[in-house]
Amino acid sequence: MSQEIKRIKRELVQKGSIIDLYKDHIQLPDGQVKKWDFVKHKGAAAVVAVTQEGKLLMVRQYRNALDRYTLELPAGGRDTPEEPTIECAARELEEETGFRSEHLEHLISLRTTVAFCDELIDVYVADRLIPSQQKLDEGEYIHVEEYDLDELCQMIFDKKIQDSKTVSGILAYKLKCAMEK
């Protein structure tokens, strides 16, 4: 079945600031050749950061692509496509929230939008948080907030949280907690 659709050429269209756009030339089983979009991303990591009181650290920030503020898990892109995502997760947790952790455990792996992009986001759970210092990137303006897990789950069903890594990470953590009880 993998022989049915065949990529015969990948052509760089534009190098962007965090993604690159390619035009893929795809041969269909009937012999026709179509042009499909492909967006290359270096990958990222996100963190479900649990405080001693069992609350989750969330970040609120302005998102240009949606033209509004979003509430998300702490997260960020890898420095290079080779960086282990656990190192990326540890760094982004500290930079965005001002807390670090030496206890990060893999929760789930995500592909954000498989129809046109290879972006990978590995989601970790971090606990035993240690106060440190926020170190925001240029152009990053982030507000850190604490929430109960059940409150966040309700916000997902109320459409107040829509970011896919955040929805997936919170629901996976909720189910994991329920399974361990």
Add this chain to the structure above:
Amino acid sequence: MSQEIKRIKRELVQKGSIIDLYKDHIQLPDGQVKKWDFVKHKGAAAVVAVTQEGKLLMVRQYRNALDRYTLELPAGGRDTPEEPTIECAARELEEETGFRSEHLEHLISLRTTVAFCDELIDVYVADRLIPSQQKLDEGEYIHVEEYDLDELCQMIFDKKIQDSKTVSGILAYKLKCAMEK
């Protein structure tokens, strides 16, 4: 706080087959102007399709962006950015699985990758499925499979399912079922 980051120009770089790439000129609070990527998408819908036996209909297909097969919820893009996502969901369910439903209920709304893209995916739950006929788009080769909900949840923790709309939709449905018990 919304005054801190200001978009002063949006410039079309490339029209693609399913997305368009823009370069946004962003003014930071310190006055610097940066160029950020923006990918425009027309929006999509996905369906948690529940059979009479309580199993979920899943679709397996080759994804060029990942260069491998994925197991996903039935889903697809809107015909136009104005199409109500519930109509899109009903159409994609029938086209991809060969089953239709007159009972679709909104579950969650997702933004797949907020750092650079406006893609929206509304996820619906469909039951009381009625046998119809698969009508695949050109270039679509889809295999329909049935799974238990708990098996799918385990596949998420085993990294066998990574697609973000699928992870989010399955976990949200699992939590909803647990809450209604």
